[in-house]
Amino acid sequence: MLCVLLLLVSQQAAAAPYDPPATYYNSATGTGATLKSQLRTIISNMDGVSYGDARYSAPYTDQDPNNANNILLIYNRASVDGEWETSPLIWNREHIWPSSRLGVGSPSNGTTNIASDQFNLRPSDDGINSDRGNDPFGFDTTIGGYGPVGSYWYPGDADIGDVARAQFYMATRYTQLSLTDSFPSGEQMGDLSSLVAWHYRDVPDDFERRRNHAIYGLAGDGAPAINNPYRQENRNPYVDHPEYVWSVFKDQQNDSQLYVGASPSANGSSSQDVNLGSVLVGASVPSSQNVTLHKNGLDGTYYEVTPTGAATSSVSGRYNAFPILTSGTSSKNLSVGLNTTTATAGLRSGSIAIDNLDITTSGGSGRGANDGNDSINVTLSVLDHANPSFELASDINTLALDFGTVSMGSMAPTLDFDIANLVSTASFTAGLDLDSIVPAGDSSVLSTDLTTFTGASALDAGLTNSFTAMLDTSAVGMFSASYTLNFSDEDLAGAIGLGSLTLSLTGNVEAAFVESADFDEDGDIDGADFLIWQRGFGMGTSLATGDANNDMVVDGADLAIWQDQYGSLPESLVSAAAVPEPTAMALLALACLSLTQFGRGRFSEPENDCS
Missing domain, CATH: 2.60.40.10 (Immunoglobulins)
Incomplete structure (x- = not known):
């Protein structure tokens, strides 16, 4: 029955986010100590469970996402049977803030107080729990697996952020607890600087967010409740809003500034256009392109990436962070593109907004909460075919x-x-x-x-x-x-x-037309041709009727051609100098005579005075 129940819970968790109710943090409006006090009021409204109940709540809160029958242990991340067994003892209950530093003595199974708060309890391997003892956490530059580092304990890379946020919760929920940068004493824990650094190195993952929601046990904003009979009905604000950490546990002068493109504006905002080019209708959408998100400043910060329209981004949501630096700047790549269709021609577009989530306001213009949003604008032109x-x-x-x-x-x-x-x-x-x-x-x-x-x-x-x-x-x-x-x-x-x-x-x-006055086409241009021209004057239309220039009219122009060609051979129209040419006066007399005769015969006009 437990297996079936856990499988059902796993399916519900996979299908839903783990956000709090929309109004849960409405009263958290301040910064620094004011914000810490406001958060304490919010999360103090809880339904405590006994220390003994923590033996049975782990299958609901620490479920292995890859095996619904198992739970994940802290530090070594081993996947083990979630059923509580004492013989042999597979796992026990680890106080992240050691019970010896809670100021209430050793808890019994019936204890219902600070010692049974589920945000401070994690299932752990018995031997590892014993090895850790009540060591504080520290050494922010350590990487790798869990284990002691001098007088401190390193939780392992997978759990440094989880441990840090559990410590922040405890120091906020319970006024008698505090975090220090010195080696802790009494009800103190630390090392605070290491915990803050880890918080930015290891962001809340789905396992940690689901655990937060399972301890709450009620529905959130679009997040169905995870059925947990041992629910505590409060939440860890530093999992829901990791951006609160700097203001509550560091200062109000976060110097982070995010930007895309060549440089930010004075208020920290920036924009970059990404043109995926042009494709024809029906073609595949081009591959995504990398955009570099730059960070100025040494302080760590969380940022939110929100694609709108058809835009896509390899990074999205609010659980993204830049770590704390000791020098220089840092950057990360976002792969951006479009999830769209090319079925019709037109412009495809979308944008990606990047918001620096830090809430501190004293870091200067364009820094921390004063850092303007950044925008990546992605476009693609889908072209119709040419015609x-x-x-x-x-x-x-x-x-x-x-x-x-x-x-x-x-x-x-x-x-x-x-x-x-x-x-x-x-x-x-x-x-x-x-x-x-x-x-x-x-x-x-x-x-x-x-x-x-x-x-x-x-x-x-x-x-x-x-x-x-x-x-x-x-x-x-x-x-x-x-x-x-x-x-x-x-x-x-x-x-x-x-x-x-x-x-x-x-x-x-x-063939090119050659003017010819050989009207009778006998091979000679002579007086006989002149007589043909005479007879055709005014009414001829062809070579045979005196049209030498093929203009369909027999007129003086044709006579001029006959005059120029008189005595020439039509085949070659050799130079007239090779043939005796009549004197100009003789040709003129002949022409006048013919015109006189022609005029008398056709038009009954007075004689021309040719003499």
């Missing part, structure tokens, strides 16, 4: 550009076009990479100045890159080419291939 297009205003995946018909040898024509990265989600769209360009067809004639862009040259959302296509006119023909442009998101976690855009180019290059 390539030939237009910024709409999603265009194909583009056809036609150069039309141009003459061979003419200036190479050009056409401009854009590649755009469309905005998918405002302010949260990935950059666009053009990874490859695959030409096909007459790409040597129909070319572009396209180049890939990736990495630092990725195209931001909402912007365009401009390019030019060109047609080479050095050869005659009908030409076509296509360019397949392959894209992906910028190089971020979650980037994918985005498909392609297709650019189609066409153009026709014709």
